[in-house]
Structures are given as structure tokens and as C-alpha cells.
Amino acid sequence: xxxxxxxxxxxxxxxxxxxxxxxxxxxAPGARAPSTRxxxxxxxxxxxxxxxxxxxxxxxxxxVTSAGRVARIASPPAVPAPSLGPRAARRARRAPxxxxxxxxVGRMALPVPASAEPARIDFLYGALASRxxxxxxxxxxxxxxxxxxQPRLIYAAPEGEASLRRALQGYLRRARGLACDAGQILVVxxxxxxxxxxxxxxxxxxxxxxFEDPGYLMARRCFEATGATxxxxxxxxxxxxxxxxxxxxxxxxxxxTPSHQFPLGGVLPIGRRLELLQxxxxxxxWILEDDYDGEFRxxxxxxxxxxxxxxxxxxIYIGTFSKALSPQLRLGYLVLPEALVPVFRHAKRLTDRHxxxxxxxxxxxxxxxxxxxxxxxxxxREHERRRAALLEAVSRHLPGEASVxxxxxxxxxxxxxxxxxxxxxAALAAAARERGVGVYPVSPLFAAPTSRSxxxxxxxxxxxxxxxxxxxxxxxxxQIREGVRILAALVSGPARG
Amino acid sequence: xxxxxxxxxxxxxxxxxxxxxxxxxxxAPGARAPSTRxxxxxxxxxxxxxxxxxxxxxxxxxxVTSAGRVARIASPPAVPAPSLGPRAARRARRAPxxxxxxxxVGRMALPVPASAEPARIDFLYGALASRxxxxxxxxxxxxxxxxxxQPRLIYAAPEGEASLRRALQGYLRRARGLACDAGQILVVxxxxxxxxxxxxxxxxxxxxxxFEDPGYLMARRCFEATGATxxxxxxxxxxxxxxxxxxxxxxxxxxxTPSHQFPLGGVLPIGRRLELLQxxxxxxxWILEDDYDGEFRxxxxxxxxxxxxxxxxxxIYIGTFSKALSPQLRLGYLVLPEALVPVFRHAKRLTDRHxxxxxxxxxxxxxxxxxxxxxxxxxxREHERRRAALLEAVSRHLPGEASVxxxxxxxxxxxxxxxxxxxxxAALAAAARERGVGVYPVSPLFAAPTSRSxxxxxxxxxxxxxxxxxxxxxxxxxQIREGVRILAALVSGPARG
Numbered sequence: 001x002x003x004x005x006x007x008x009x010x011x012x013x014x015x016x017x018x019x020x021x022x023x024x025x026x027x028a029p030g031a032r033a034p035s036t037r038x039x040x041x042x043x044x045x046x047x048x049x050x051x052x053x054x055x056x057x058x059x060x061x062x063x064v065t066s067a068g069r070v071a072r073i074a075s076p077p078a079v080p081a082p083s084l085g086p087r088a089a090r091r092a093r094r095a096p097x098x099x100x101x102x103x104x105v106g107r108m109a110l111p112v113p114a115s116a117e118p119a120r121i122d123f124l125y126g127a128l129a130s131r132x133x134x135x136x137x138x139x140x141x142x143x144x145x146x147x148x149x150q151p152r153l154i155y156a157a158p159e160g161e162a163s164l165r166r167a168l169q170g171y172l173r174r175a176r177g178l179a180c181d182a183g184q185i186l187v188v189x190x191x192x193x194x195x196x197x198x199x200x201x202x203x204x205x206x207x208x209x210x211f212e213d214p215g216y217l218m219a220r221r222c223f224e225a226t227g228a229t230x231x232x233x234x235x236x237x238x239x240x241x242x243x244x245x246x247x248x249x250x251x252x253x254x255x256x257t258p259s260h261q262f263p264l265g266g267v268l269p270i271g272r273r274l275e276l277l278q279x280x281x282x283x284x285x286w287i288l289e290d291d292y293d294g295e296f297r298x299x300x301x302x303x304x305x306x307x308x309x310x311x312x313x314x315x316i317y318i319g320t321f322s323k324a325l326s327p328q329l330r331l332g333y334l335v336l337p338e339a340l341v342p343v344f345r346h347a348k349r350l351t352d353r354h355x356x357x358x359x360x361x362x363x364x365x366x367x368x369x370x371x372x373x374x375x376x377x378x379x380x381r382e383h384e385r386r387r388a389a390l391l392e393a394v395s396r397h398l399p400g401e402a403s404v405x406x407x408x409x410x411x412x413x414x415x416x417x418x419x420x421x422x423x424x425x426a427a428l429a430a431a432a433r434e435r436g437v438g439v440y441p442v443s444p445l446f447a448a449p450t451s452r453s454x455x456x457x458x459x460x461x462x463x464x465x466x467x468x469x470x471x472x473x474x475x476x477x478x479q480i481r482e483g484v485r486i487l488a489a490l491v492s493g494p495a496r497g
Numbered sequence: 498x499x500x501x502x503x504x505x506x507x508x509x510x511x512x513x514x515x516x517x518x519x520x521x522x523x524x525a526p527g528a529r530a531p532s533t534r535x536x537x538x539x540x541x542x543x544x545x546x547x548x549x550x551x552x553x554x555x556x557x558x559x560x561v562t563s564a565g566r567v568a569r570i571a572s573p574p575a576v577p578a579p580s581l582g583p584r585a586a587r588r589a590r591r592a593p594x595x596x597x598x599x600x601x602v603g604r605m606a607l608p609v610p611a612s613a614e615p616a617r618i619d620f621l622y623g624a625l626a627s628r629x630x631x632x633x634x635x636x637x638x639x640x641x642x643x644x645x646x647q648p649r650l651i652y653a654a655p656e657g658e659a660s661l662r663r664a665l666q667g668y669l670r671r672a673r674g675l676a677c678d679a680g681q682i683l684v685v686x687x688x689x690x691x692x693x694x695x696x697x698x699x700x701x702x703x704x705x706x707x708f709e710d711p712g713y714l715m716a717r718r719c720f721e722a723t724g725a726t727x728x729x730x731x732x733x734x735x736x737x738x739x740x741x742x743x744x745x746x747x748x749x750x751x752x753x754t755p756s757h758q759f760p761l762g763g764v765l766p767i768g769r770r771l772e773l774l775q776x777x778x779x780x781x782x783w784i785l786e787d788d789y790d791g792e793f794r795x796x797x798x799x800x801x802x803x804x805x806x807x808x809x810x811x812x813i814y815i816g817t818f819s820k821a822l823s824p825q826l827r828l829g830y831l832v833l834p835e836a837l838v839p840v841f842r843h844a845k846r847l848t849d850r851h852x853x854x855x856x857x858x859x860x861x862x863x864x865x866x867x868x869x870x871x872x873x874x875x876x877x878r879e880h881e882r883r884r885a886a887l888l889e890a891v892s893r894h895l896p897g898e899a900s901v902x903x904x905x906x907x908x909x910x911x912x913x914x915x916x917x918x919x920x921x922x923a924a925l926a927a928a929a930r931e932r933g934v935g936v937y938p939v940s941p942l943f944a945a946p947t948s949r950s951x952x953x954x955x956x957x958x959x960x961x962x963x964x965x966x967x968x969x970x971x972x973x974x975x976q977i978r979e980g981v982r983i984l985a986a987l988v989s990g991p992a993r994g
């Protein structure tokens with residue numbers, strides 16, 4: 001029986017006509033269907049066309065056919081036929097029944113997606129310039145890997161392609177002082193998936209987690225989605241204030257950004273690193289080290305990863321290609337303590353089988369050829385020029401009115417504006433956006449936004465000024481200068497006027 | 498301060514030497530560090546090299562420096578320094594503390610990954626032939642999309658690229674009789690992620706889920722990982738036996754494969770479809786329609802999707818590109834009832850932000866140009882030849898000794914072998930593999946494997962023979978013939994001998 005018999009065009013319309021008549025009762029169950037010969041004559045189409053429609057209806061259970069007999073409408077289904085309108089289905093809104101996770105996620109406040117409405121000069125953190133992507137090298141490697149035929153296409157290994165894990169092992173030793181086995185590496189869909197896997201596998205609703213305050217909101221939300229209780233720990237110029245780590249036996253996990261605290265930019269000193277490790281050991285808690293931009297450190301060599309001094313197998317290292325290549329690539333990785341390797345591989349496989357194999361092999365070939373690290377070095381110089389332009393523009397246009405922190409590394413800074421209060425951040429951002437400049441308030445990254453009322457903050461916390469997170473990785477030096485100039489006019493205007 | 502000052506080579510070794518001496522107490526807290534001048538002279542290196550190492554140590558908190566003063570070792574960390582051996586960390590194995598989900602996933606039995614040890618002629622279900630991938634069309638579209646620069650690289654929309662969702666909307670209407678809005682479509686990392694998102698958002702540990710018996714193991718495991726109770730419902734030649742749907746108020750979800758039941762191949766008739774919808778309405782349960790191979794139906798037009806007759810907004814449709822393009826691509830999609838759209842988008846964003854943007858745009862361009870559907874038609878003819886070869890080889894080499902079911906659609910069949918018992922399946926598969934042929938027992942796909950003991954099965958279930966799942970999509974006609982011939986020799990041998 002060939003594909004040529006399948007109803008299409010006129011046959012399709014006959015099929016739909018009969019299906020509609022069966023559904024609305026015009027053709028009652030048990031009744032004879034019109035003979036194919038008669039229907040073909042009535043409609044002026046070939047009998048083959050009608051027969052194909054009937055076969056389709058029989059295959060779907062609307063008709064009962066047997067060789068040489070006239071077709072009959074199938075016995076009544078045990079239930080009334082629903083109306084066939086998908087529009088109606090979409091209108092049928094109701095409060096859906098969800099799991100506890102679903103209810104928590106449903107009512108969760110997430111930042112507006114960056115894909116909406118970019119500003120002309122957008123200091124959006126996490127954005128990169130398209131022209132910085134190593135298009136030629138990527139294209140060459142992609143073509144080579146696409147044409148390197150494997151015998152068959154099957155689900156690949158959940159832990160990631162062996163070639164990429166080997167390449168990453170070498171890269172991590174060279175660039176991040178991290179000695180690990182390739183077997184400890186799990187390739188995932190970006191650091192967000194790494195964080196989500198950790199949240200699912202390590203936290204229950206009755207647990208608690210330590211979180212930097214201020215900190216990375218999309219990570220915090222992942223942990224909160226498990227139902228666990230957040231234990232915010234304040235951050236100062238040196239990152240997490242480890243003296244204030246809670247002695248709370250529910251704490252099962254601490255999420256930290258030791259190489260370049262997000263958003264305030266501090267580098268966690270060795271004393272605090274050791275204190276954090278000791279705390280984790282006492283609590284039997286896990287430490288998530290999110291090394292989201294550790295390759296971009298200016299002046300000094302990048303700080304070695306916290307995991308490199310973890311003697312107790314408590315640190316889970318998270319790396320990403322979102323800052324060095326593209327956030328749209330969705331590739332990142334975990335370096336896991338050995339005890340966690342089997343369960344993370346199982347979970348990755350259940351979650352989505354594995355990361356796309358071809359992109360992984362392309363990346364492996366770029367690392368192996370040295371092209372990846374050349375690109376990172378080039379981008380480090382490029383970002384350093386942007387950072388210098390930003391610092392210079394701030395000291396030119398906002399002298400004495402602003403201070404910049406966190407500029408030693410990464411792709412963003414925080415700009416404190418002592419003449420403004422946190423509650424003014426949103427209005428300033430809105431005014432800047434009207435003038436084509438995107439800037440981002442720092443207050444939403446605090447656990448208890450002091451923008452509500454500085455006096456309600458715990459007495460130990462000094463009142464803080466307004467702050468903005470400025471990402472500069474997607475902008476040209478000229479855009480940075482112009483953006484700061486426009487922003488400065490807004491900041492100086494109201495303060496003086 | 499330029500990158501040129503960062504320690505590398507000799508500087509790196511000086512850094513490591515000092516870090517080691519600080520860690521082991523040779524350089525005590527508060528003590529003066531060797532002067533850079535002296536150390537440079539001692540080691541015969543430039544003072545700049547030593548200074549760079551000191552700056553790095555200061556940045557990491559090992560040294561305290563101030564302009565014009567000699568550097569000192571930083572005050573004692575409040576905790577003893579751990580040993581610096583990552584090997585030791587990896588050896589420190591212990592039972593890790595995991596969440597309830599983690600513990601369930603950790604002890605879960607999953608099939609051996611397909612990436613291990615392929616057979617020479619492998620009837621692995623889910624495998625495709627690399628030569629069938631539309632390499633040229635893909636490469637052309639990929640290059641065009643890669644070079645079509647966007648102004649900047651930012652996190653893309655969690656629901657997927659607008660171009661792909663529009664293209665899918667048209668495709669689903671043409672190919673699957675499914676009228677939906679592009680807004681109902683959520684692009685995900687393959688159907689496995691679609692299933693996992695449904696499990697997380699719709700099931701709690703105290704819930705239950707309806708499952709086809711036998712059915713798709715990787716879906717069942719996802720639901721079990723939530724802690725919910727499986728309610729297996731038997732399958733016959735027409736798919737799920739809806740008369741046996743449980744009246745269990747814990748049932749929140751039913752997972753079904755109505756277009757081509759996996760693995761037995763039945764097509765769910767309209768009466769049962771309506772009964773299933775009615776049951777879901779009564780139970781306020783969701784139906785997951787996994788349309789994993791609905792585009793490959795031989796002889797008749799593909800059956801319309803179950804969601805196309807859902808008037809109540811209870812059916813979640815799952816589609817994939819794993820069967821038509823490649824399982825390594827990791828792209829699939831959900832068509833959601835409108836009530837579920839917001840929470841699924843939120844969850845996708847928390848889970849891993851979004852699917853890779855470039856692959857999505859390539860796919861959209863292939864669908865828009867018609868190349869995708871041409872490819873599917875070509876593959877339908879190709880697979881039909883393979884299927885015919887398989888059926889022909891079975892009737893030639895195993896006349897009267899085997900029956901094939903589920904051949905009307907999809908990329909696999911089930912071969913029943915009445916002369917063997919289910920408990921013989923594993924030995925037969927092992928013997929076949931020794932002769933270079935990979936075949937897969939059907940028993941593990943049953944909820945209560947009768948391979949343990951047929952007599953322990955509920956009395957209503959007739960004893961069933963041994964069965965094998967044979968996927969043919971990755972094999973040539975010649976391989977299929979040879980594979981069946983080798984298998985037949987093994988089946989006929991012991992039965993007659």
C-alpha cells in the first residue's frame with residue numbers, strides 16, 4: 001500500500017466532512033456509510049480518492065470496514081463526542097492543577113527577559129557583541145565536524161562528548177588551576193542547568209541554602225523553587241562575609257561566586273575560602289562555586305578556582321561558555337566531586353539525555369587547536385579597553401559623585417551613586433532608557449531590598465546608596481563614553497537642581 | 498596594569514612555591530614575606546616576575562601588601578589549612594547527602610546507554626543512519642543563519658525563537674491536523690525534556706500517574722523520579738485499554754502514545770480517544786500525548802494528533818526532531834493548553850534559559866523553505882523500503898515461527914516468538930550480539946516483567962511469548978536481511994534441536 005493513497009486535497013476534505021458528520025451525529029453509530037461509489041459520483045471525484053478517505057477513517061476508528069462489505073459507522077464510543085474546536089480548548093482557561101514545584105514556579109517573580117526591547121546603548125549584563133563571536137573559526141570547525149560522519153546517529157553519552165571533556169580537563173588546569181579527571185566533568189546546557197541540577201539533586205523543601213546577599217537572582221530562584229529556605233549572608237568588598245555563615249543545621253548548600261562576586265565584584269580571600277570549606281565540612285553541606293566569568297581578570301592572572309583547594313570533596317565547580325563565546329550557545333559544565341558523578345549523570349540523562357553533540361565536538365576542536373584560548377585572550381584585551389573607557393568616563397563625567405566597584409575582573413561593574421537613594425534607582429533607569437541608555441538597578445539583587453525602606457534594614461547594615469549594574473561587554477568604547485555621559489547628566493541634574 | 502604582568506612560567510612557580518609555604522606554615526601568618534628584590538636575586542629572575550607573583554598572592558588574600566612596605570603573610574585564617582591535594586578530595590568517597598529526588602534518581606535502573614558497544618548490525622530503536630541526515634541543506638541553512646548577524650548576543654526567549662514557533666505552527670496544521678497558536682508552543686531540548694518538565698510541574702510525590710503497560714521506560718522513570726505512584730494500564734493491539742483506566746483520585750496525569758503505541762505499535766481508535774479525554778476531564782488529570790514518530794505512517798495519512806479533538810484543554814502534545822533529523826540535535830517542542838503556557842515558560846527559563854538559538858533558526862529556515870518536509874517524505878519512502886525488507890525477511894526466515902506487530906507506522910516493530918518464553922529473551926539477545934546482531938528484549942518495557950514468572954501475572958493477562966523490539970531506521974536493506982537471517986538461525990536452532 002503506497003503513500004499515494006493517503007488522502008490530501010479533496011480526499012482530505014471528504015475525510016473531514018465525514019468525521020464532522022460522525023462527531024455531530026448526522027451519521028449515527030452502526031449506520032451504513034455512503035458507498036464509496038455513490039459518494040464519488042455525488043462529489044464528482046474518483047473512487048480511489050473516497051476510498052483513501054475511508055481507509056483513514058477506519059484506521060482512526062471512525063468506520064468499521066471489512067472486505068466486500070459496505071462500511072459502517074463505528075459503535076458508539078462510551079462517551080459523548082466533544083466538540084472539535086481547538087479554539088474552544090484554548091479559551092477554556094482555568095486554574096491548572098500543578099505540583100508544589102509548579103505552584104512555586106508559577107508565582108515566582110523573574111526579571112523581564114532581556115530579549116524584550118533593547119536600549120540603543122544597553123549596559124545589559126550578560127550581553128555580548130555579535131562581532132566578537134569567532135565566526136570564522138567556529139564555522140570552519142563546525143563544517144569539519146558536520147562532515148566527519150559517524151556510522152550512525154544515536155543518543156550520545158549523558159556526561160558529554162569524551163573529546164570535549166578531555167579538552168576541558170586540560171583547559172581547566174591551564175586556566176583555572178584546577179586538576180580534575182575528565183570523568184568528573186558533566187557537560188550541560190549552560191550554567192543555569194548546572195544550578196538547576198544541583199538544586200534538584202541536593203535540596204528538599206525542608207532544607208535551607210546559603211546565598212550571597214546581594215547575589216545572582218536566577219540561581220536564587222532555582223533554589224527557592226525546590227521550596228528550601230534561603231539564608232542570605234551579607235557580602236562586602238571581599239565577597240561573602242564568612243564570619244556570618246549561619247550555624248543552621250538545615251543548610252545543605254551554599255552558592256558562591258568566589259572569583260568575582262556577582263554583582264559586587266569582590267574576590268574571596270584565602271582566609272574566607274578556608275572558612276567556607278570548613279563550614280561546609282561541619283555542616284556536611286555542598287558548596288556551589290559558580291565561576292561565571294573567571295577567565296576575565298585584568299592585571300592579575302585569574303584567581304584559581306575554590307575547588308582547587310577543596311580536600312574534602314564538597315565543592316561543585318560550575319563553568320560556562322556564555323561569557324567567552326555566546327549566551328545563546330547554551331553550553332556549560334560541572335566539575336563534580338567523585339561521589340556525585342553517578343547520580344548527576346543519571347539525572348542529566350533523565351532530564352534531557354545529553355547536550356547537543358555537534359556543538360560539543362566543535363568546541364572540543366576549538367580548545368584542542370588553541371583557537372579558544374586565543375579568542376579568550378583577544379577578548380580579555382577587548383574587554384579591558386571597554387572597562388578602561390567606562391572607568392575613565394565615570395571619573396570624567398561623575399567626578400566625586402560616583403564610585404565604581406568590582407572592576408578588577410568580569411564584564412560588569414557596580415556604580416554606586418551616593419547622591420541618590422536605592423528607591424531612586426528605578427526612576428533613574430527609566431529616565432536613562434527614555435534617552436536610549438539601558439542601566440540596571442542593583443537593589444533587586446538584594447535579599448531584602450532596602451529600596452523599600454532603608455530604616456527597616458538590620459541595624460548592622462549601614463544604609464547604602466543607589467547602585468546600578470553596568471555590563472559593558474556588548475558595547476563599543478564610543479557607546480560606553482556616550483552612555484556614561486547621558487547617565488551622568490541625569491544623575492547630576494536632579495542632585496544639583 | 499597590563500596582562501603582561503600576570504605570572505606565568507617561572508612566575509607561576511614562584512607563586513606556587515610561596516602558596517605552598519604559606520599553606521604548610523613555613524611562612525607564618527604576620528611574618529614578612531621575602532623582599533621581592535632579594536627573592537629575585539636568589540632565584541635569578543627579574544624583579545618584575547616576582548612582583549607579579551606577589552600581586553597575585555595579595556589578590557587572593559595570602560599576602561598583605563601596601564605601597565612602599567614589605568609584604569607580610571596574611572593573618573591566620575580561622576581554620577587550619579586543608580591539604581592541597583585534589584586527588585585526596587576525589588578519594589574522599591562517602592554516601593553523599595542528596596534530596597529525595599536525588600536519592601530516587603540515584604537508585605533508579607536505566608537502560609545501558611546506547612553509546613556503549615554498538616553491534617555490527619544493530620536493530621537499536623532510536624538510531625538513525627548518518628547518511629540520512631540532510632547534511633547539505635543543514636549546512637547551507639546553518640551558514641546563512643550564522644552570518645546573519647544580530648546586533649548583540651543575549652539570552653533568547655525561553656519559549657523558543659519566534660521564527661521556529663511560527664514554522665512549527667504551520668507544519669503541525671499541515672502534517673498533524675493540529676490547529677494551535679504559536680504562543681502555545683514551547684521549544685525544548687528534545688522530548689525527554691518535555692516529559693521531565695511535565696513531571697516536575699504536574700506531579701507531586703503523593704500523586705499517581707497512568708502509564709501504558711508495556712511503555713516507554715525513559716518517560717516512566719521521569720515520572721517515578723518525582724516519587725509519584727505508577728498506575729500501569731494494559732495495552733492491546735489498539736493501544737491503551739481505556740476500559741481499564743483507574744478511578745484513582747490520585748491520578749493527575751496519563752502518558753500515552755496514541756499515534757503509534759510504544760512499543761506494541763497500536764493506533765488508538767477514536768472511541769478510546771474520547772474515553773481517555775472523558776476520563777481526564779472527570780479526574781481533572783492531564784494527558785501527555787507523546788507523538789514521537791507520528792510523521793512516519795505507511796499507507797495511510799498520519800493519524801491526526803489526539804490534541805486536535807481535545808475540547809477541554811487537557812492534552813499536552815509532545816513533538817521531536819529526533820526521529821526525522823537526529824537524536825543528537827536535542828530539539829523538540831510542547832504544544833501546551835493555554836492555561837499552562839506561563840508556568841512552563843517560567844520553568845524552562847529557570848531550568849536552562851532556552852534551547853540553542855542558532856539551531857532553532859536553522860530548523861525554522863528548513864521548515865519555511867519546504868526542505869524539512871521534503872526530507873521527511875524522502876525518509877518515509879526510505880524507511881518504508883527498510884520496513885518491507887524486514888517484513889519480507891521475517892516471513893522468509895521465520896515462517897510460522899514469528900509474528901510482527903506495529904509495522905503500520907514508526908521506525909520499529911515488535912517481533913513475537915511463540916516458541917520462546919519471555920525469560921529466554923536475554924539469552925537470545927546475548928547470542929545474537931555474539932554474532933554481531935543487536936536485538937532488544939521487550940520484557941523490560943512491561944511494568945511487571947513476566948520474564949520473572951508468567952504464572953505470577955494477573956489471571957486476566959494471557960501468558961505472552963518472548964518478544965524483541967527491532968528498530969530498522971539506521972540499517973540498510975542488506976543489513977536488515979542479514980540480521981534477520983542470523984537471528985532466525987538462533988531462534989529456529991534451539992526450538993528444533
